[in-house]
Amino acid sequence: MTVSTAPSRTEIVREADGYDHATIYNGEQRLHVVVRGEGPLVLLVHGFPEAWFCWRNQIDAIAAAGYTVAAPDMRGYGRSSKPDAVEDYIVTKLVDDCAVMVEALGHDEATIMGHDWGAMVAWTAAWTRPELFTAVVGMSVPFGGRGLIPIGGVDSFGTRRPSVVQREIAGPDKLFYQEYWSKPGALESEFETDPRGFLRGQYFSFSGGPYPDDFQAPDPLATTPSQIAEQIRNGGVCMDLDAKFSDGHVIPEADPDWLAADLDDYVREFTRTGLRAPLNWYRAMDKSWEELAPFEDKPVEVPALFIGADLDVATQWGAEAVAAFDRTVPQHRPSVVLEKCGHWFSRERPAETTAAMLDFLAGLEQR
Template sequence: MPNPAAQPEPWTHHQAVVNDVRLHWVEAGDGPLVVLLHGFPEFWYGWRKQIPALAAAGFRVVAPDLRGYNLSAKPAGIRPYRVQALVDDVAALIHHLGARQAHVVGHDWGGIVAWWLAMVHPECIDRLAVLNAPHPPAFSREIRRNPKQMLASWYAGFFQLPALPEAALRARDYAALLGIFRAESVRPGAFSEDDLQRYRESASQPGALTAMLNYYRAATRYRPPPTRIIPHDTLLIWGVRDQALTIELTEGLEAWAPRLRIERIPEASHWVASEYPDPVNQLLTGFLAPPRA
């Protein structure tokens, strides 16, 4: 029976077939459209601390489960997770929602998708915000020249193996997967036990772990689209204590995004939106709210 004391969720759930794949998303608020793209190994819930704040600031906020995650469809194979398919999903979702363009905010893999969306479908974006996700050419640069980044990215190589990464992440009731959120660098209290249970349930959806890992596998097998200059006003929010992505990835980005502003949060790790939601929400609302000149 429903719990009469339970508080209603501050968002509604939706799903539809876009770009030939069924996507699930949550939505809140009215106003200019903001699309929030999560990363690995989260799902839409990674934005739980941003959705109400952005909706209260006067935005229509949509946070999808990217293909392969949680309640969205999980196409079989590696090819469906190449970059072109991921960015086409987001462009199709924006149009499905009745908008010509949206403010797009991405974290981790969602941030990588956001960077590429701005290059492949620039007409779909008004303003772009990225949280702890490397611009693709900058990541290639640092992998080649920076031993710290090479070492920090060891897991991406491990994820290329068949079956073994799934088994490792699933072992002991997803202990290794949830350990990502419990690392020493992560601010205590950023993730509750309820949060971790939600991530466990999402990853345990049939086919989800393989689909999530196929993002990494597709990235090494399929050539991405051409790199283009990003013409949009762009905000990069960076947790400096990120253990997987070095601070050097924030350097020299103006060559690819001339209208870039960078905000570094020294105390934050990779999970900056969960650790420091108030500063992140203030940065996002302040950046997205101003009208065009």
């Protein structure tokens, strides 16, 4: 094990897994970042409930293509700090963490790529700090403006406070999942009762696994706003008032290979850390919406790519937002929609996901 020290209170340790593990400090917040390679910086931002190692299938390939790859445990996750206050998870603070990582690793700029909540952070970083985050790839979730996650037929561009949008989606007799997840202790108690069962159900239910092999998915980007709204209201993400979220989980008879490969790691990680801090990202959405008011109506002005999947509900919900990219993300590349996979496509379809990421990076080099 070797140890080196970089500027800005950054310690870098080569660990037994062969990766450099950096500890970077943003004020009082400690950020754990896995680093590999040399060259222009590519920052990979995970979502919920994942960790730096959701990018295992991408890190080495991107580094081998001539880039420095940095994959953090984001604030609230893994080996990074977990502050108590909801205000500490406002999206602009998550972006600031990313900015500190870029500087601490000795770079002037970075391409930022994110999946799920990581996509919302990545879009916001490129939107609000284009001088630093000079290109962006959003995966699963397209650009949603102040609202962070776009929901066609209800609010795709962040024109209203997220909690108001969530209430409208569900109506008086149900709860939208984000509203339930924001209730202190609700989802945490489901997880703590059975961590492995909860995570197994969460990952499988939102993958392509529940669909039969011969299922022909329609083009998710062709979904109309009214169809999206109806799908959400009638789907499992709108819950009965007395239900638990995990009541809607689909449990596999046997774990698919992609899930079996890393389920033990996720169970170990979240059994140690719990879900309270990651769920604060959802609980801070209204505060994030308020903080982003100065950027309303401003487009994302850097080169951008959206990667989705045909069986991913977030891709389906974002069809209206993607259709508006000529206005909201004018330097966007043609969107990539991966087939026969769901929300976790960096794990379900790692080769195709990596190829799309590398193609985008190669295009930047050719500018």
